[in-house]
Amino acid sequence: DADVTQTPRNxxxxxxxxxxxxxxxxxxxDRMYWYRQDPGLGLRLIYYSFDVKDINKGxxxxxxxxxxxxxxxxxxxxxxxxxxxxxxxxxxxSDSRGVADTQYFGPGTRLxxx
Amino acid sequence: xxxVTQLDSHxxxxxxxxxxxxxxxxxxxxxxxxxxxxxxxxxxxLLLKYTSAATLVKGINGFEAEFKxxxxxFHLTKPSAHMSDAAEYFxxxxxxxxxxxxxxxxxxxxxLSVKP
Numbered sequence: 001d002a003d004v005t006q007t008p009r010n011x012x013x014x015x016x017x018x019x020x021x022x023x024x025x026x027x028x029x030d031r032m033y034w035y036r037q038d039p040g041l042g043l044r045l046i047y048y049s050f051d052v053k054d055i056n057k058g059x060x061x062x063x064x065x066x067x068x069x070x071x072x073x074x075x076x077x078x079x080x081x082x083x084x085x086x087x088x089x090x091x092x093x094s095d096s097r098g099v100a101d102t103q104y105f106g107p108g109t110r111l112x113x114x
Numbered sequence: 115x116x117x118v119t120q121l122d123s124h125x126x127x128x129x130x131x132x133x134x135x136x137x138x139x140x141x142x143x144x145x146x147x148x149x150x151x152x153x154x155x156x157x158x159x160l161l162l163k164y165t166s167a168a169t170l171v172k173g174i175n176g177f178e179a180e181f182k183x184x185x186x187x188f189h190l191t192k193p194s195a196h197m198s199d200a201a202e203y204f205x206x207x208x209x210x211x212x213x214x215x216x217x218x219x220x221x222x223x224x225x226l227s228v229k230p
Contacts, residue, residue, distance in 0.1 A: 004157075040123070042204060042220035043158075058217075090157065101146070101208050103218060105158040 003027045004106035006091050012112045019078040021109050023091030032074040033092040033103065034058075034066060036085075043090065049074055050096065081113045116141045116209045120221035128229045133177075133192040135224045137205030140186060147188045148206040148218070149179055158204065164188065175199070200228045 004025045013019055023032065031050050035043040035058075045058030047066040055066060063085060065077045078085055088110050092103040121136040139145060149161040162173025169181045175198075179190045188205060205221040 040222055042222040043218075044220070045217065048217070092158075101218070102148070102160060102163060104160070105150075107157040 004091060004093055004104055006089075006106040006109050008109060009107065010110045012114065013081055014114050015080075015082055017081050019081050019111065021076045021089055021091075021111070023074045023076070023106060025072050025091075025093045025106075027093055027095070027104060028071075029093035029095045029098075029104075030071060031094045031096055031101075032068065033094075034064075034074070034076045035090045035092065036060070036087040037090060037108075038087050046076065046089075078111075078113075081111075083113045086111060086113045116145070116207055116219050118205050118207050118219050118221040120203075120205050120224045122224050123222065124225045124227070126227040126229065127195045129197055130194050133190070133195045133199065133226065135190040135203050135205075135226065137188045137190065137221060138186055139188060139205070139207045141207055141209055143209050146208040147179075147181060148208070149173065149177070149188075149190050150204045150206060151201050152204065152223075153201045161190070161203070195226075195228045197228050197230065200226055202226070 007022045033048040034046040037043045044060050049055050049068045052068050067075050088108050090108050091106040094101045094103045117140045119138045147164040150158040151161050152158050162171045164171045164181045172178045177192045202223045202225045204223050207219045
């Protein structure tokens with residue numbers, strides 16, 4: 001969905017490096033999310049934000065941090081990357097005024113930690 | 115606790131035959147339910163959603179799903195598979211209570227293969 005963009009789309013890095021993944025949206029939604037996808041495990045929630053001043057940990061937040069710089073921007077950081085953080089990362093957005101919290105996903109960032 | 119179980123990790127059908135992807139859920143509250151599709155090297159696209167209106171939900175590309183509360187199921191069907199349907203499909207539940215709003219719980223996915 002072009003309304004939700006993620007940068008970079010692919011990244012290869014080394015153990016111990018700091019990495020930031022960025023997400024921007026033009027949908028005007030107030031809620032944003034970060035997920036990681038691993039083969040056979042579906043998507044798991046890392047962090048979510050219901051507005052600029054509201055940040056919440058998800059199921060697997062250890063080793064990650066986030067920043068909600070503006071309503072349209074939500075970035076995910078790996079302070080010191082490790083190989084088991086190799087995964088496909090998705091950003092998503094939803095509108096609290098919408099129906100059933102339907103979430104709209106970005107195209108994903110494939111991260112490889114060597 | 116809320117959970118989603120996709121009963122098949124891989125389903126293979128021939129083009130033109132029906133598709134059935136099975137999903138069972140567990141939720142203490144009246145949930146919202148979704149099916150998302152992920153084509154290779156693509157993001158997730160919403161196929162359809164159930165929000166306590168009609169129990170038979172029609173989605174995009176000819177897919178539909180039926181909410182059966184007594185069976186706690188939300189199976190995805192399509193009468194006739196097309197080659198372009200080959201993808202991974204995720205059943206998702208949103209528990210719909212208090213602080214959980216917005217927290218989606220994903221199944222582990224079902225990979226659909228379509229043979230010519």
